[in-house]
Amino acid sequence: MSVLVVILGFLVGTALVAAVGRDPANMYRAIIQVVSGFDLTRGTWNARYIGEWLVASTPLVLCGLSMAFAARAGLFNIGAEGQYIVGLTVAQFVAFYGPPVPILHWVLAVLLGMLAAAAWGGLVGFLKARYAVSEVVATIMMNYIALYLSRYLTMLIPGTNTYKTPSFPATVRLGNAWLEGLTNRSRLNTGFYLMLASVLFFWFLMEKTRTGFALRATGFNKDAARCSGIDVTRSTVLSMAISGAFAGLAGCAVCLGSFGYGRVLAGLDNYGFNGIAVALVGNSSAPGTFLAGLLFGMLQSAQPLMQSRQIPKEVTYIISGLVVVFISLRSGFGLILEARAKQLARKGKPRDE
Amino acid sequence: MGEYAIEMAGITKVFPGVVANDGVDLRVRDGEIHALLGENGAGKSTLMSILFGLYEADSGSIRIRGADVRIHDPNEANALGIGMVHQHFKLVHNYTVAENIVLGLEPRTRTGGVDLGLAERRVAELSRQYGLSVDPRARVESITVGMQQRVEILKILYRNADILIFDEPTAVLTPQEVDELMAILERLRSEGKTIVLITHKLREIKQAAERCTVLRRGKVVGTVEVAATSEEAMAEMMVGREVKFRVDKAAARPGELVLKIEGLTVKNAKGFDAVRGLDLEVRSGEIVGLAGVDGNGQAELIEAITGLASPEAGRILLKGRDIAALGIRERIRLGVGHVPEDRHKHGLVLKFRLDENLALKSFDRPPFSGFAGILRPKAMAAHASEMIGQFDIRAAEGPATTASSMSGGNQQKAIIAREIDLSPELLVVAQPTRGLDVGAIEYIHRRIVAERDKGRAVLLVSYELDEILDLCDRIAAISKGEIVGVVDAAGADERAIGAMMAGLRAPGGAQGAGAGA
Numbered sequence: 001m002s003v004l005v006v007i008l009g010f011l012v013g014t015a016l017v018a019a020v021g022r023d024p025a026n027m028y029r030a031i032i033q034v035v036s037g038f039d040l041t042r043g044t045w046n047a048r049y050i051g052e053w054l055v056a057s058t059p060l061v062l063c064g065l066s067m068a069f070a071a072r073a074g075l076f077n078i079g080a081e082g083q084y085i086v087g088l089t090v091a092q093f094v095a096f097y098g099p100p101v102p103i104l105h106w107v108l109a110v111l112l113g114m115l116a117a118a119a120w121g122g123l124v125g126f127l128k129a130r131y132a133v134s135e136v137v138a139t140i141m142m143n144y145i146a147l148y149l150s151r152y153l154t155m156l157i158p159g160t161n162t163y164k165t166p167s168f169p170a171t172v173r174l175g176n177a178w179l180e181g182l183t184n185r186s187r188l189n190t191g192f193y194l195m196l197a198s199v200l201f202f203w204f205l206m207e208k209t210r211t212g213f214a215l216r217a218t219g220f221n222k223d224a225a226r227c228s229g230i231d232v233t234r235s236t237v238l239s240m241a242i243s244g245a246f247a248g249l250a251g252c253a254v255c256l257g258s259f260g261y262g263r264v265l266a267g268l269d270n271y272g273f274n275g276i277a278v279a280l281v282g283n284s285s286a287p288g289t290f291l292a293g294l295l296f297g298m299l300q301s302a303q304p305l306m307q308s309r310q311i312p313k314e315v316t317y318i319i320s321g322l323v324v325v326f327i328s329l330r331s332g333f334g335l336i337l338e339a340r341a342k343q344l345a346r347k348g349k350p351r352d353e
Numbered sequence: 354m355g356e357y358a359i360e361m362a363g364i365t366k367v368f369p370g371v372v373a374n375d376g377v378d379l380r381v382r383d384g385e386i387h388a389l390l391g392e393n394g395a396g397k398s399t400l401m402s403i404l405f406g407l408y409e410a411d412s413g414s415i416r417i418r419g420a421d422v423r424i425h426d427p428n429e430a431n432a433l434g435i436g437m438v439h440q441h442f443k444l445v446h447n448y449t450v451a452e453n454i455v456l457g458l459e460p461r462t463r464t465g466g467v468d469l470g471l472a473e474r475r476v477a478e479l480s481r482q483y484g485l486s487v488d489p490r491a492r493v494e495s496i497t498v499g500m501q502q503r504v505e506i507l508k509i510l511y512r513n514a515d516i517l518i519f520d521e522p523t524a525v526l527t528p529q530e531v532d533e534l535m536a537i538l539e540r541l542r543s544e545g546k547t548i549v550l551i552t553h554k555l556r557e558i559k560q561a562a563e564r565c566t567v568l569r570r571g572k573v574v575g576t577v578e579v580a581a582t583s584e585e586a587m588a589e590m591m592v593g594r595e596v597k598f599r600v601d602k603a604a605a606r607p608g609e610l611v612l613k614i615e616g617l618t619v620k621n622a623k624g625f626d627a628v629r630g631l632d633l634e635v636r637s638g639e640i641v642g643l644a645g646v647d648g649n650g651q652a653e654l655i656e657a658i659t660g661l662a663s664p665e666a667g668r669i670l671l672k673g674r675d676i677a678a679l680g681i682r683e684r685i686r687l688g689v690g691h692v693p694e695d696r697h698k699h700g701l702v703l704k705f706r707l708d709e710n711l712a713l714k715s716f717d718r719p720p721f722s723g724f725a726g727i728l729r730p731k732a733m734a735a736h737a738s739e740m741i742g743q744f745d746i747r748a749a750e751g752p753a754t755t756a757s758s759m760s761g762g763n764q765q766k767a768i769i770a771r772e773i774d775l776s777p778e779l780l781v782v783a784q785p786t787r788g789l790d791v792g793a794i795e796y797i798h799r800r801i802v803a804e805r806d807k808g809r810a811v812l813l814v815s816y817e818l819d820e821i822l823d824l825c826d827r828i829a830a831i832s833k834g835e836i837v838g839v840v841d842a843a844g845a846d847e848r849a850i851g852a853m854m855a856g857l858r859a860p861g862g863a864q865g866a867g868a869g870a
Contacts, residue, residue, distance in 0.1 A: 210717040210726045217713065220704045227661065227691065227699040228713040229682035 002281055002288065005330065006295065009323040013315050022311055030305035034298050041309075049301070051179070051186025055258060057297025058195045059084070062250035063275025064293045065202050066121075066243045068284035070135075072206060073239035074219035079124060079139025080247040081272025082146035085265065086120045087113035087248025088255040089150040092165065092262035095172040095255075096157055105171035106256060110194070113252040114245040120146065121244020125237035135240070143272070147265060154264050165262035174257040191253030198246060203286035205242075215239050247272060277324045296320060356419070358383040358516055358547040359404065364413035366399055373399040374410070375571040381516075383418070386538055386548045388558040388579070390591055391568035392790050397551045400568070401518050404549075405437045406430040417516070436509030437518040440525075442501050444493045450500075451476045451489035454508045479510050484540045498646070499530035506537070517541065518549045523557055527646050528818065528851030535561050553591070554819075555584040567591055592791050600795075602802045605826035607636035609672070611810035612658070612779050617667030619653040619834075627653035629834040630667070633812075635779065640801065640811040642825030642842070644818055645854050650834035651814045652694065655781055658812075659691045660684045671779060685714055690777030692768055694784045694814070700768040701756045708737035708752035711771050744770040745796065762793030769800055780804055783814040798824055818847065818854075832856040 014024040029040045037049045063080045070077035094109035124142060127133040159166040174189040182188075206212040217225040218235040226232045250271055255262065278296055282288030299320055303313035359381040366374040374396045381387040391397045402408045404415065406424040415422055417433050424430050430437075444453050451473045460471040473489040480487050485503045493501060502522065509517055519538075523531045538548055538561050550562060558565050558579055565582075567574040567590040574590045612635040621627035628650040635641045645651055656662035658669060660681035669677040676684050693699035701710050712721045712733045720732040737752035746766045748754035756764060765785065772780060782801060786794040801824060805811050815821050821828055822842060829839045830853035837853040840846075 208727055210722040210728055213709070213716050213728055217702050217705065217709075221698070221702045223698050224700060224702050224713070226681065227659070227693060229680075229685045231680075231682070 002283060002292075002327070005326040006281070006323055008326055009319045012322050013319040016318060017311060017315055020312070026309040027302075027306060027311045027315065030302045030309055030311065031298060033305055034302045046184055047182065048184040048186040049305075051183025051188035053294075053297055053301045054183075054192055055187045055189070056301045057294045058191050058257070059250040059254050059269075059271040060274055060278050060296045060300075061195050061290055061293030062198060062246050062253065063271045064278030064282055064289040065198055065275075065286070066246035066250070066272070067275045067279035068282060068286075068289045069202060069206070069246060070121075070239055070243040071279060071284045072219050073215040073235055074222060075125070075128070075135050075236065075239060075243075077121065077124075077139055077240065077243050078136055078276070079121060079142050079244070079272070080250075080275045081268050081270070082139065082143035083117040083121050083244040083247035084251040084254075084269065084272045085143075085146040085150050086244075087117040087251030088263075089146075089153060089251075090116040090248075091172075091252040091255045092154060092157070095168045095262065096165070098172065100169045100171045102171050105169070106174055106190075109172050109256060110249065110252045113255075114248040117248020117251065118241040118245040121247070122237050122241030125240025128240070129233040129236040143268070147268065151264055154262055157262065160262070160264065163264050163266065165264075167261045168256070172256055173260065174253065187258050189253075189257035191257040194249060194253060198249060199286050199290045202246075202289075206286065211238070247275070250275075277320060280327055281323055356383045357381065357416070358418060359549070360416040360419075361400070361404065362414050362416075364400060364403060364410045364415075366396075366403060366408060366410050372571050374403070374413075377413070377568070377571070377573050379566055379573070380576075381547060381549060382564070384542065384545055384547055385564060386542050386550060386562045388550045388552060388562035388565040389568065390553060390555070390558060390565050390587060392553060392591060395568040395591075396571040397568055398520060401437070401520065401549065401551055404430070405435060405518060431512050431514070433516075434514050435516045435518065436512060436514030438502065438505045438509065438520065438522060440521045442505050444501060444504060446492075446494040448493060449489065450487050450491050450493060450496070450504050450507075453493055453504055454479075454489075454511050456508075458512065475511065476507060479507055483507075483510060483537070483544060485537060497530075498525050499527070499533065502526070502530075502534065503537070506541075515545065516547045516549070518551070520551045521553075522550070523552070523554060525647065525816075527854050528847060529855055531557070555587055558587065559584060569593055600798045600802060600823050603806070605639045605805065607639040607826070608808060609637055611635055611637050611672055612812065613668075613670040613673075614658075615668045615670070617654070617657060617669065618665040619650070619657045619662055620665055621653050626665070627834050628657065628664075631831075631834060631836055633829060633836055635810040635812050637778075637808050637810045638805060639826040640805050640813055640824055642821035642828045643812065643814045643831050644821045644828050644850055645816070645831035647816045649831050649854075651783070651831060653834070654831075655691070655694075655783055655814060658779075658781055659689055685775070685777075688776070688778030690772040690775055690780040692765075692772055692780070692782040692785055694787075696761075696764055696768055701764060703755075703757035705756055706752065707741075707746070707748050707754045707756055707759070707767060708733040710756050710767060711737045711740050711752075711774075714771060714775060740767070740770040740774060744773075744800070746770060762789045765789060765793065765797065769797060773800065773804060777809065779810045779812065781812045781814075784816065785813070786815075786817075786820065818850065822847065830854050 017024045017027055033039050034049050034053045037045050037047045063084060066080040066083065067077055091109040091113040094112050098105050098108050120142065124135050124138045127138055128135045154160060154165060157165050174191050176190045179188040179192065180186065206215065214230045215235050217230055218232055222232055274296060278292045279289055282292035299316040303316055307313050357380050359379065361377065361379040364374050364377040377400055379400065389397045399408060403410045406426045406429050409425065415424065422433060445456065451469065454476050455472040459467040462468040476489040485507055487500055487503050487507065493504065522534060526534060542548060552558060562579050564576060565579050565587060566576040567587065569591060614631060614633040617628055617631045618626055619628040631654065643651055653662060657664045660679060664677055668675050671687055671689065676687060697703060702713065715721060721729055723729050734752040740746065741748060741751065744766050747763050748759055785797050801811060813821065813825060822845065825842045827839060828842050828845055828850060830837045830850055832854055833856060837856060837858060840850065
């Protein structure tokens with residue numbers, strides 16, 4: 001079903017491109033170049049495009065997992081953005097103040113970044129479970145606290161100007177020579193492996209363990225879960241914390257993988273918010289979210305290639321927007337059809353047909 | 354043969370997958386009380402909803418006082434003089450009685466405002482005429498359920514209805530209020546009104562109705578003169594086979610004290626004391642029934658016993674151990690089983706599979722969870738297959754059936770299977786048969802008695818006094834959060850229990866269990 005919706009989104013996108021007088025085939029050439037590396041117009045092949053696609057997809061998949069994990073436990077985590085920033089900020093600090101020992105340095109940065117983001121998310125879960133604070137409102141506010149706190153703290157690092165810190169030591173970079181070699185010196189890095197591991201972890205924990213069982217039961221029916229002795233407070237805090245850890249890892253992967261220096265964030269990177277759409281299209285399952293993340297990553301990486309082919313890059317936003325709208329409509333249509341069936345049953349024969 | 358007020362002929366109504374009414378004929382004489390009898394799902398409410406314009410029939414015709422009519426919505430029904438008292442009252446709670454009655458048809462003053470004085474006078478007049486005593490100025494939220502029902506009746510009379518449909522009117526009433534309602538029905542009839550009484554309670558039909566039409570699975574089984582037939586015969590028509598009225602059970606052999614509640618006080622969600630200094634004892638091998646009208650603290654008492662709510666004061670002793678401060682999970686482990694009143698909200702995760710629901714309280718332990726907390730779906734499915742066989746749960750896809758796709762009776766069987774399988778010391782059962790058909794009710798009653806005979810202590814909460822009288826060994830009447838009295842079920846006087854449910858202390862006979870009485 002999601003596949004159909006995606007196809008529908010592309011069809012409308014194609015029609016739009018044709019309507020503004022450009023050749024839709026160019027759009028598809030750009031997309032093919034992103035996912036396969038082949039440039040059909042020039043007949044050349046460059047694996048770097050594939051690498052960049054996967055780099056772009058990594059934080060999208062992770063933020064999608066963040067949203068999806070909370071959703072499965074019945075929570076709406078709009079805070080992936082803030083949790084992402086917390087993970088990123090802590091990783092930046094560990095980069096400058098952690099022990100510059102190979103491997104240990106980046107492992108420590110990633111772990112502490114995830115831990116801090118987990119605490120950032122878990123706090124909202126605690127407020128929700130204990131004081132019935134709406135997680136939607138709390139996470140939105142926490143996003144801005146995270147953003148401005150990150151700016152303030154990052155500027156305290158010596159040598160930082162208004163937009164960037166000095167360069168990171170090499171020991172904390174997630175660069176991976178083998179992956180870079182494979183993809184013709186793209187920015188593809190160890191973060192990609194961490195993302196794959198996260199997808200597996202999500203799937204295993206949610207579907208295969210008793211913890212996941214308790215979370216799913218809580219997500220479907222909090223009252224029945226509580227009645228059955230499931231600790232709903234624990235489920236809520238835990239799901240928000242794990243959700244936060246996924247977003248935090250996204251922050252670490254972007255910060256230590258794609259950039260060689262810390263950033264004084266001028267605004268939101270929007271990976272967290274895009275994660276909402278990714279989880280929605282992926283139906284909050286681990287494999288679905290993975291594929292949806294790759295799709296959104298593909299659209300994002302295709303933008304520059306489209307522009308060089310005279311296709312407005314905005315069409316990618318339109319396509320991803322349409323996919324989200326169609327998915328939402330699907331639920332809406334379900335409701336309408338249901339209501340219509342009821343109405344028909346009520347009235348016997350439809351009078352107006 | 355007198356003139357007919359209502360003639361419905363060949364009414365057929367098909368819902369997706371169900372034939373709710375299949376060529377139903379119903380003829381109600383002018384000025385009679387006509388009962389419509391049938392099990393849940395037999396099509397009574399559908400038939401009356403068609404008459405009241407809520408549904409439209411697929412085929413068939415309706416004649417009111419000999420004239421062919423088509424009724425498309427309730428306003429047209431009102432215009433034809435048809436009124437309906439719904440099972441769930443449709444009143445505005447913070448309005449007064451008079452305001453509720455005139456709502457939508459308010460008498461106007463010359464300047465166009467609502468003439469409340471006139472409204473109150475009209476209401477007082479109507480209530481005198483039909484013997485329905487109500488205070489027109491009282492707020493609906495402050496009057497009893499029985500009074501609210503009178504307001505509903507007055508609302509219809511105010512709209513000049515002369516055909517009155519009552520949908521299960523006694524479901525929410527105490528026995529005394531039922532008697533009063535029966536008197537009201539008789540009074541209405543003597544004033545020339547025609548009444549259709551939807552019910553599945555045979556005694557009420559015997560008491561009030563002249564004729565009775567029995568529906569089964571959407572078809573009319575027959576129409577009988579009530580005076581010339583017995584309750585047993587009508588029950589057989591309704592169910593299609595002989596029905597046992599009483600649950601077969603041996604005498605109880607109460608053993609040690611399992612549950613002892615002392616001075617329990619529990620606040621409800623609004624912060625009022627819903628349970629006030631309540632004392633109660635349940636022994637092993639007995640079923641204690643909590644008789645009371647809905648909303649007298651039963652729900653809060655159960656929440657306190659199962660751990661869903663924490664009490665303000667008092668002790669809850671399970672085999673001598675105070676469990677009042679323990680969590681829900683600990684209480685389940687110690688042997689508190691719970692069949693909740695609202696099975697969809699509290700009993701099941703509807704989107705889970707049957708096997709997951711059957712493991713809902715034990716999924717985190719062997720055999721359902723193994724090394725490192727990894728679930729063992731095969732163990733869950735095997736356990737579910739066993740329960741399906743043992744408890745006769747009908748599920749289309751076996752253990753993999755989604756709970757929401759199962760029928761109400763089978764959902765309830767699944768909950769009972771889960772609770773009994775955990776082998777609890779104390780089984781708290783709330784409204785176990787609400788909305789179920791006779792077959793499922795019989796089965797569930799048998800299972801509850803079997804648990805008792807295994808030596809378990811059972812606390813049954815039901816708003817159906819008949820169910821309590823049938824099933825229990827001792828009956829505790831609850832009113833306003835206190836136990837008013839405890840009596841042995843053998844030879845219990847229904848009137849006396851009804852009086853206690855209304856809050857009146859039983860004279861002599863009953864042991865006063867309410868402390869400080």
